[in-house]
Amino acid sequence: MEVDDPIDFLGEDTSEEEIEKLRAERDDMRDRFMRAMADAENSRKRSERDRKEAENYGGSKLARDMLPVFDNLKRAVDTITDEQREAQAAVIEGIELTMRELLNVFKKHGIDALAPEVGDKFDPNVHEAMFEAALPGTKAGDIIQVMNVGFMIHDRLLRPAQVGVSSTPA
Structure with missing residues (x-):
């Protein structure tokens, strides 16, 4: 069946009012369809953003729990005397190797140390x-004074560097 005239297809008794009603329904359906497409695209983008965020920051809790391990290793290395270094070279080398490996694993997962130096300006965004x-x-x-280094995971602060700050000298 070939349709040349939409009015003939709808029947002889189709009024202008019915045609307008059908056009309004068509426009409503088109609007609903466009909104559904936009919602689907927004959901896809949100899912992608959530997936990336989970990939980048999902290990934050574990990383935060590992920071005291780094702190303890750093304190152990910082307190080693020259006499101890000579007497226990292998043990000390093992401690230093463990600390370096921990930093390498952190780096592999986007975790970087914030190590301010004495004399740097205090920044409340990354220092405590x-x-x-x-x-x-x-x-x-x-x-x-620097008590503990801080850490960033990608672009977020994992832990601020803990520092002492100069006040106005008396």
Whole structure:
């Protein structure tokens, strides 16, 4: 059956009112379809963003729990004397190797150390002030001591660096 005239297809008694009603229904269906397509695309984008976020930050809790292990290894290495280094070279080398391997694993998973230096400017976005003290020869806001390094996971702060900050010298 070939349809040339839509009015003939609908029947002889089709009024203009019925045609307008059908056009309105068609337009409504088109609008619903476009909204459904937009919702589907938004859901796809949201799912992709959530997947990426889970991939990048899903291990944050484990990483945060591993930071004290790094801190303890660092403290152990920092307290080694020259005499101990000579007497226990193999043990100390093992501790240092373990610490380097831990840092390599962190790096592999997008975790980087924030190691401020004495004299750097305090940044509240990445540093945590543990104390404030007036120290001659420094400016207010200078880092005067570093207690613990901080860590970033990709672009998020995992743990701020713990520092002492100079106040205005008295």
